[in-house]
Amino acid sequence: xxxxxxxxxxxxxxxxxxxxxxxxxxxxxxxxxxxxxxxxxxxxxxxxxxxxxxxxxxxxxxxxxxxxxxxxxxxxxxxxxxxxxxxxxxxxxxxxxxxxxxxxxxx
Numbered sequence: 480x481x482x483x484x485x486x487x488x489x490x491x492x493x494x495x496x497x498x499x500x501x502x503x504x505x506x507x508x509x510x511x512x513x514x515x516x517x518x519x520x521x522x523x524x525x526x527x528x529x530x531x532x533x534x535x536x537x538x539x540x541x542x543x544x545x546x547x548x549x550x551x552x553x554x555x556x557x558x559x560x561x562x563x564x565x566x567x568x569x570x571x572x573x574x575x576x577x578x579x580x581x582x583x584x585x586x
Contacts, residue, residue, distance in 0.1 A: 481534055482508045484525065486516035493525035507534035509546075514538040 482505035484493055508531050510522050526533055539545030 490521045507532035509535040511537045
């Protein structure tokens with residue numbers, strides 16, 4: 480089974496979609512509405528965090544013309560991000576406060 484995820488979704492909504500369908504054990508996802516989204520960061524982040532492969536990208540309403548296979552060479556960034564997140568230590572709230580806290584706001 481493939482899970483359809485909208486490219487213009489917010490991270491928390493995408494995470495909820497993935498959680499809701501996790502019982503079906505999707506093999507991969509199709510990122511839809513690529514042509515309507517200004518950024519793919521949220522959908523890529525959600526797929527990386529949930530170790531969900533990206534099988535297809537869809538950038539229009541004409542199927543099969545607008546459905547494109549996500550070849551390995553096109554999603555190298557996702558694979559690299561997966562490797563980095565697997566090796567990276569967990570960063571908790573204390574780490575973030577210590578390293579990035581105390582900033583001053585500018586009006």
